[in-house]
Amino acid sequence: MIHLDAMPMPMVIIDHSLNIIEASGKAEKLFGRSASFLNWVDHESKDKAVRFMQHKHVEKLELNLVTAEGVISLFTVFINWDKNTAAVVLQLEDQLIVQLMNKVKEHQRRLEESDMELILKKNELEVSFGRISELSTAAIHLTDEVVLIPIFGDLSVSLIHYNQERILNNIYSQNIDEVIIDLQSVGRMDEAGVEELMKMIQSFSLFGAECTITGVKPEHAPFLNQFKTIKKLTFINNLEDKVARIIC
């Protein structure tokens, strides 16, 4: 008979109670010394081991075994009974699967990380966007009583919403008499955005401030027709003249 240690794989001889009668050097090195085979079996595989190795004598079985280092690994267990003893060969199964799974997980983790980075970038962008929006409607004090608000970019509901409170506070607290809104740097307009602007201008008049709109482009004109209903609102076509008059 060939000595167990000559076998290329970890191997043990067990009896019907799953006691280890003899273990190869490879097996003991991998799992440590033990009186019972069950000591090598992971908690959640024990029932399976008892049922299929002790009660039924199957020839092949997958079990999770715990190595001496405490690592749970999947083994295919080959069993060959000869009267009162069985030769058991243990073949580590999941190395290839584990390697593949780890690769897949690595990719997943990388995706998750870039996903998280994107979220953080999105938050940063939102902050920057707010700042840009604020800068797009700066309130410039021409004199103590006159404020110029040049609007840059697209005239949208969100642009007005974002800045309305700051502008109104400014006009109220500084006792502003006249607000000049310059639209020459406005790109697109839509009806909802124009309506919000109109509401804001109406609020100016509540504080007693007059409003002048300048820099209207031909393509914006149709949107602004409804503004004619607002009192204390005038349109001018040349900001320079107006500023010159104020400064004189």
Added chain:
Amino acid sequence: METVTHFTHVLLDGDQEKAWEYVVNEVENGTSTEDIFYQLLTPAMVEIGKKWQENEITVADEHLATTTCDFTLARYKHEIILPRMKNTPTDQGKALFFCVEQEEHDLGIRMIAQIFEESGYEVRLMGANLPVEFVLTMAVNWKPDIIGMSASMLRQGEKVPSYIQRLMERFEDIELLIGGRFLSLPDQLLDKADDSKVTMIQEGSELSAWISNRAKGGK
């Protein structure tokens, strides 16, 4: 029950199209997401686990079934949940989900994440095997209202108390949900936490109750 048996075989065959047909059929019959997840997908995967214990299938078969189920779930999110939620506000809060370190069984937590999504939450799913440091970093940056964690195996479940502790000492207002198969194992040692911020979820019905209770503003 018979459907579950058939569906189990479809998963073991790795037949993605057929698996999807089963799910679509349920959707068309008006079955809710919860029922599809808890009464079809979950029992099928439990059945597959039993088959391994019964020495009827190998781990390789299990992996194939898992990927098939995984694919079905991904498709469910994109073809069923997202279109349903298109015009619904996500205003119930932010929920972050993950599996504890070395826990690779993430099908359950993925289902839970989708259920939260359908309930009007903004959801981030960080997936399997997540060390607590990653959770902390994400929570600091993203500021979730709810953090849900899952563990399946006993050994991984033993890590849950330290996760709870690390998260609770850092974030006072976050609600923690603990779930996964380990809770039902006789040897698990996690106490029924008396803290109102920590909830153990063993059954789907408990989660549904928790969600609807929270929507009403209750505790």
